[in-house]
Amino acid sequence: MFKLGWFVNGYSPKTWTGPWAGNHASEWTGPNFWIDVARGLERGGFDMFFMEDSAMVEDTYGGTAETTLKYAEMAPKNDPMPLVPLLSTFTRHIGIVSTISTIQYHPYMAARLGATLDHLTEGRVGLNVVTSVSHRVAQNYGYERHFDHAERYQMAEEWMDAVNALWGSWEEGALVHDLEEPRFADHKKVHPVDFVGKYFRTRGPLNTVPGPQGRPVIAQAGGSAPGRDLAARNADVMLGLVKSPEDMVEFRADMDRRLREYGRDPEDLHIFFMAHAFIGEDDAAGKERYQRSVDHRTHPDEIEKRLWTMSYTSGGEIDYAKYDRHGPIPTELGNGETTTHKLMLAAAAEGKTLYDLVTGPMNYGMDFVGSAKTIAAQMDEVMKSTERPDGFLIQGIDDELSRRTLTEITDGLCAELQRQRLIRTGYSGRTFRENLSNWD
Structure with a gap:
């Protein structure tokens, strides 16, 4: 068996043109579309809904924001954090991962928000920790320009140390809930962290109690050496960008080595490899869909x-x-x-x-083409060849996401995968982290 996640490029317009767009050009800002997506993914047995984020109107290309706003390329984009508890209200099991940037969120704010969301989702929140990409993002948060690549990962390591210290500022047993004395919490088990680093400082302790997971599930998407080290030290979930089963094996082996170097069990990190499913009613229709995507380049x-x-x-x-x-x-x-x-x-x-x-293939990840039955067999073959099943992180073809494409995956591909007992048919864990470790 293997796991499934769905990757979406932000709380932003998705399929807003074409015959299956509906009124998405305006609907994307509200809750109903995203509720339908989250509920559909849970129905399909997905482990997580993974949402990217960025905070800028990009104007590098041509020195203007015209292309950005003409095609709605990463702008407009709403803050995904408020979506997390909303989507958890309309689902019961799926993990909901929202992106959080180390230059946009001070560690105290991030730790407090993460703990609060863990309570509101009853233990189903994940935080995708990123360092941000663009100078425009950095400038929106008071920096003249973004840090160099190596330095921003040093900053991210320090950021993780700070938030982990804050999440650990309440000892186990700190909550007393003695109604007779009365005593809500034992002050001797709640401690300042007095964290002082090069980039961040925070006194602590956190002023909210630990959530059901202790800390949110931590995700990481960087493929560079510093990104892999950040994941090896801190992550529960990682996004893998590879093109073949051989690359999957190499990626997993490299991460296993890094995890052991940091004293962690490799089984504690779940790698979801990016994938695209060109699905059709039969193999010919799937191949035709793939060819249309190639021609569109x-x-x-x-x-x-x-x-x-x-x-x-x-x-x-x-x-x-x-x-x-x-x-x-x-x-x-x-x-x-x-x-x-x-x-x-x-x-x-x-x-x-x-x-x-x-005009060549620029989709990250592996492509699967054919009918639901054929793609299920292809996915199974890939996972068997790795000897170490993790999961696939599915992204819509050319970033497409509509109710139609969602149904094709959840009621087409996922139903076939479930019939073949290749993905979960239920959720036995109480929290996101527990379900990541369970193969239902």
Whole structure:
């Protein structure tokens, strides 16, 4: 058996054009669409709903925000934190992971918010800890520019140390609830943390009680060496970006080594590998859907959006609008997602043009194509070949998410996976963390 998560690029417009969009262009801001998504995923046996976040209106590409706002590329975007308790009210089991940035949330605010959400969700919240990518995000929070890649991971390690200290500031047994004396809590078991670091300081103790999980499930998505170390020290869940079963094995082995170096059991980290399901009524329909996605790469709108994405993932340092699309791929390395840009440099070393790159496969993760039965068999074969089943983190094709695509996955693919006993058919754990460790 293996696990499933769903990845969505933020509390933002998803499929807002086309025949299956409905009134999503305005509906996305309210609760109903996201409630339908969360309930559908739980019905399908998903372990978690994973939501990215960012806080900027990007204007690197072409030196303007026109492309950003023309296509709704990562803006507008609402704060996902208020969605967490709302979605937990309409579901009973699925874990709900929201992104939290180390430059946007002071450790005390983050620890207090995380504990509060753990209570409100009855133990089903997860926090995806990120360092943020763009200079524009940093500038929105009072910095002149973003920290260099290596330094922001040093900052993130310190941030995690601080929030963990705050979550641990209440000892086990601190809550007394003695109605006769009366005594709510034992003050001798609640301690200041007096945390002083290079980037953060906080006295503590936390002024709220530990939640059902003790601390929220911690997720991490960075694939660089510092990102992997951050996950190895702190994470319960990790996003893996690989292209093949062999890469999965290598990724898992590298993380196992890092976990042991930090004195952790490798079984404590659950890696969800990014995947895309090109599903159809039969194999021919699935292949046709895949081919439509391939053909769409050469559409002018898609090329512009892909160049925009490259400008954003450079950390706001490289404007790909200024380069000849049929010329060589620029080899400068930005300060953003270094793993992404190293892949681009590898393409440059192969002699590819910028046009070759943006019209080629840029989806992260593995592609599965065919009917529900065929894709289920493909997923099973991949997991068996790894000898160490973790899970897949499914993302909509070309970031598509509509009620139609949701139903295709949950009532098509997931139903088949459940029939073959490849994913859970129920939830025996009380909390998100417990369900991650249970194979129902």
